[in-house]
Amino acid sequence: MHELQVTEQILEIALKHVEGQDVSRIVNIHLRIGDLTDLEGEWIQHYFDYLSKGTLAENAKLEIEQVPIVLACEDCGAHFKVTKHELGEAKCPECQDDEPNFRMISGREYTVMNLEVV
Ligand SMILES: [Zn+2]
Structure with a gap:
């Protein structure tokens, strides 16, 4: 952009x-x-x-x-912050899902x- x-x-x-x-x-x-x-x-x-x-x-x-970049885990509903570098390999801190589904909150x-x- x-x-x-x-x-x-x-x-x-x-x-x-x-x-x-x-x-x-x-x-x-x-x-x-x-x-x-x-x-x-x-x-x-x-x-x-x-x-x-x-x-x-x-x-x-x-x-x-x-x-900040905030993701929501579609599996357990947890919200957590990540940096731009972590975005590609982000893991949910709650359920540690190996194949996570994330939605971007902000x-x-x-x-x-x-x-x-x-
Ligand atoms: Zn989760």
């Missing part, structure tokens, strides 16, 4: 949010970004500064919260949580 595309979407979501409202500026955008996305906060801010020029979100500061998302406006 490319940072530039994601940043465009984040900006779009933020601007849509304040559309038609009495807002003079977006000052802060709180984001949650999954560890699996490979998105670098520094780059997102960099692209954001560039893309948001001339919009209500110009100079807004991005506050990025990293979200780690892939990038979500706009909150906007601070003036």
Whole structure:
């Protein structure tokens, strides 16, 4: 996934949010970004500064919260965290199933949580 595309979407979501409202500026955008996305906060801010020029979100500061990768075991229902490197060979800590079925609970998302406006 490319940072530039994601940043465009984040900006779009933020601007849509304040559309038609009495807002003079977006000052802060709180984001949650999954560890699996490979998105670098520094780059997102960099692209954001560039893309948001001339919009209500110009100079807004991005506050990025990293979200860990969490898997759910379909066999026993346990939830547990893994790192990106462990993902391929993840084993359920509860049932130790050799052929596990996992569902990803979090780690892939990038979500706009909150906007601070003036
Ligand atoms: Zn399990």
